[in-house]
Amino acid sequence: LANLTNELLSNAFATADLPGGAACPAADVGPLDPTPNPTTSPMPTPAPGDCVSDDFEGPSLGNQWTATDAGGDGNYVVGGGAITFSGFSGLNHVRSVRTFSAPFGFRGVGSAASACCYHYVALSTEPVDAANAWSGGPGVVRFIYHCGKIFIYGQSATADSNCALNTSHNDVEVRVLDSELTFSAGACELSLADGIGASGPLYVFFGGGSYGEPAVWHAASVCPGAYAPTAAPSFAPTPGPTTNYAPTPAPSLAPTLAPTTARPTTPQPTPVPTEAPVVTGAVALSGITVAEAESSKAVLRDAIAQVAGVATEAVTILSVASARRRLQEGGVVVAYKIESNDFAEAADAADKLQAAADDPSVVDTAIEEAAKDANAEAVFAGVSTESLTYDVVAATDAPTVAPTTYWDNKKKRKEDTRLLIVIIVCAVAGCCCLAALSMACFAKHKKSPEPPPIKAPPISLGGVDVDVGEELLCSPRRVGKIYAPLAAWYNAPERAALRAKHGPLPLSPDAFRKWPAMNLVTMAFLDDQGVPPAF
Numbered sequence: 336l337a338n339l340t341n342e343l344l345s346n347a348f349a350t351a352d353l354p355g356g357a358a359c360p361a362a363d364v365g366p367l368d369p370t371p372n373p374t375t376s377p378m379p380t381p382a383p384g385d386c387v388s389d390d391f392e393g394p395s396l397g398n399q400w401t402a403t404d405a406g407g408d409g410n411y412v413v414g415g416g417a418i419t420f421s422g423f424s425g426l427n428h429v430r431s432v433r434t435f436s437a438p439f440g441f442r443g444v445g446s447a448a449s450a451c452c453y454h455y456v457a458l459s460t461e462p463v464d465a466a467n468a469w470s471g472g473p474g475v476v477r478f479i480y481h482c483g484k485i486f487i488y489g490q491s492a493t494a495d496s497n498c499a500l501n502t503s504h505n506d507v508e509v510r511v512l513d514s515e516l517t518f519s520a521g522a523c524e525l526s527l528a529d530g531i532g533a534s535g536p537l538y539v540f541f542g543g544g545s546y547g548e549p550a551v552w553h554a555a556s557v558c559p560g561a562y563a564p565t566a567a568p569s570f571a572p573t574p575g576p577t578t579n580y581a582p583t584p585a586p587s588l589a590p591t592l593a594p595t596t597a598r599p600t601t602p603q604p605t606p607v608p609t610e611a612p613v614v615t616g617a618v619a620l621s622g623i624t625v626a627e628a629e630s631s632k633a634v635l636r637d638a639i640a641q642v643a644g645v646a647t648e649a650v651t652i653l654s655v656a657s658a659r660r661r662l663q664e665g666g667v668v669v670a671y672k673i674e675s676n677d678f679a680e681a682a683d684a685a686d687k688l689q690a691a692a693d694d695p696s697v698v699d700t701a702i703e704e705a706a707k708d709a710n711a712e713a714v715f716a717g718v719s720t721e722s723l724t725y726d727v728v729a730a731t732d733a734p735t736v737a738p739t740t741y742w743d744n745k746k747k748r749k750e751d752t753r754l755l756i757v758i759i760v761c762a763v764a765g766c767c768c769l770a771a772l773s774m775a776c777f778a779k780h781k782k783s784p785e786p787p788p789i790k791a792p793p794i795s796l797g798g799v800d801v802d803v804g805e806e807l808l809c810s811p812r813r814v815g816k817i818y819a820p821l822a823a824w825y826n827a828p829e830r831a832a833l834r835a836k837h838g839p840l841p842l843s844p845d846a847f848r849k850w851p852a853m854n855l856v857t858m859a860f861l862d863d864q865g866v867p868p869a870f
Contacts, residue, residue, distance in 0.1 A: 387431055388556030391418045396429060400555075404463060405430040407542060417553045420544045426464065427550075428457065428542025435559055437532030441509040441539055443555040445480075446501075452550045453481035456509050456518075457540040458531060464540050476531050478509050480520040487518050489529040498523035504553065511537070612681040614643070614673040615653075616688065616725030617758070618698060621666035622717035628655045628667045631714055637705035639671050642691045642698055642723075643684040649674050656758050666721065668758060681727055688725040689849070695720035726854065818844040821860045833859065 460474040471488035543550030675681040837852035
């Protein structure tokens with residue numbers, strides 16, 4: 336009978352209700368039986384009355400919170416297990432009736448109609464907070480999550496971080512120490528050095544809203560000391576078994592994952608320690624013939640070295656190919672290779688080549704200076720840079736012969752797609768030009784009906800016929816011809832593994848051309864569509 340009486344009294348104290356409907360842990364009033372209660376004895380949480388909390392089950396705000404003279408606009412509704420803040424005036428909140436001294440913590444659960452509804456918690460030395468919700472200041476700090484970011488606006492400094500949050504329930508926690516603030520929302524956490532905790536007792540505000548869309552809090556609580564939720568006593572016996580079981584999955588995973596990681600990485604690092612990366616690419620020029628370019632390779636070599644910021648000896652001109660199209664005045668495509676001494680030098684060269692790709696006039700200036708040094712101004716007087724491409728590859732994959740022979744090695748073809756597509760398409764265009772001239776001569780002396788003009792059939796990509804022959808050769812706009820069917824193919828569910836490896840597809844053809852994974856994704860797409868390598 337004595338044991339039963341003790342148990343009933345313990346349960347009654349453990350569920351003592353506070354105003355607002357939330358239960359706080361009961362005080363240790365001492366057992367009637369000499370044996371201590373194992374649930375309450377290790378409890379680190381404060382005694383009843385130290386915490387204030389609410390799950391908003393009642394029809395009105397509990398008496399531990401107030402909106403009167405708190406500086407908010409008062410647009411809130413309580414009921415159904417939530418307090419909902421609507422409207423937008425920059426401030427819409429309630430505050431704690433009592434104050435708290437550091438260390439203490441706030442915990443809540445928030446949700447919103449959209450990702451850009453904002454929720455905030457504020458601390459103030461004053462009972463009224465009527466300042467801008469998006470600022471801090473002397474005696475005031477704010478914690479906000481909004482539009483995929485979390486913010487701390489301190490008294491004299493701010494901190495923010497990108498954070499993928501749900502519009503559904505997000506756990507929110509604020510921890511206040513004498514000289515540091517910590518804010519977490521969902522899986523994101525942010526800290527800021529701030530001394531507001533040492534400024535004296537603080538009022539706690541919480542609220543939110545955004546342009547008519549409501550911000551909802553499903554629960555809120557503030558506890559002094561090392562913050563622990565009211566349910567902490569029920570968790571006290573669990574840490575022992577949890578710790579004992581935690582190592583169990585670790586050894587079972589270790590032998591499985593170790594070989595999995597080792598296998599794919601074994602082939603790739605092999606060439607890296609032995610030789611630095613090599614930068615390869617091509618420059619498309621107009622206003623110059625293949626013969627002129629072939630005889631002026633030294634000028635082109637010097638110009639490319641200037642653009643990349645490397646010594647002339649590091650540059651090799653791999654080939655010069657024609658870029659003529661039908662009967663139009665043509666130009667050349669100059670393929671090059673830059674050897675580097677280390678990874679930092681290769682990265683620096685790639686950065687400078689990217690700047691030249693964005694602004695081809697940089698190449699024009701370098702060619703003009705190199706031609707002047709070589710007394711070849713006449714040859715390059717009418718030359719203009721149409722485009723520049725580059726790629727950083729392992730030294731063992733760098734081209735050593737003319738790119739037109741790359742099709743003998745499929746691996747190298749996939750590693751340097753952009754350069755090879757330009758060279759091969761231009762070569763095919765040259766053949767088309769010769770065929771067109773032959774047809775013209777034949778037509779002049781024909782004695783039979785004129786045959787129909789030869790025209791390359793369109794390429795079928797993603798079920799759509801793409802006539803790439805009608806676009807200017809060696810032009811970045813050719814990418815635009817295949818971008819739409821490639822995007823549909825890449826974003827299909829069957830390519831989930833490819834997206835996991837390379838990330839989301841850039842949103843425009845121009846951004847796609849600068850994407851590091853353009854080579855591999857383009858070749859995978861063309862191979863999947865059955866496009867012959869000659870494309």
